[in-house]
Amino acid sequence: MRALLAICVLAVAVAGCGGGGSGDSAKDFDGAERGVADAIEKIEAAARDRDPDKVCKELLSDSLLAALEKKGTNCKTGVEEGFDDADSLDLKVDDVTIRGDTATAKVTSGRANSKQKTDTLTLQRDGAVWKITSLGAPASG
Numbered sequence: 001m002r003a004l005l006a007i008c009v010l011a012v013a014v015a016g017c018g019g020g021g022s023g024d025s026a027k028d029f030d031g032a033e034r035g036v037a038d039a040i041e042k043i044e045a046a047a048r049d050r051d052p053d054k055v056c057k058e059l060l061s062d063s064l065l066a067a068l069e070k071k072g073t074n075c076k077t078g079v080e081e082g083f084d085d086a087d088s089l090d091l092k093v094d095d096v097t098i099r100g101d102t103a104t105a106k107v108t109s110g111r112a113n114s115k116q117k118t119d120t121l122t123l124q125r126d127g128a129v130w131k132i133t134s135l136g137a138p139a140s141g
Contacts, residue, residue: 061126105120
């Protein structure tokens, strides 16, 4: 069994990565919520640039990286596979909720004219930046 389940879920978020995306959905938010949305936009940019090192070193939390490692998952390889598996070109941050140093972001991937998928990513504030700590719980509502 592949230990890449969490990274494959990241691929859903990263699937918004190819060229011709729908634009910067972070602009729809202000303050700390914009910081959360910006973190997700950085994943999109890293995927567009095919830069798994940036995802692993800058955008995922230490706790998520440790959990992936414990499962035997190499982050860089998993993210590269996620890039390869991505079949959607659009990513939109629909909603951000912040409670202290933890945030959730409801993210929809997929083109408007095709099947879309909405997931919830969890992020943790790490100094001045937000990093992803949990990947892809299906969004409710």
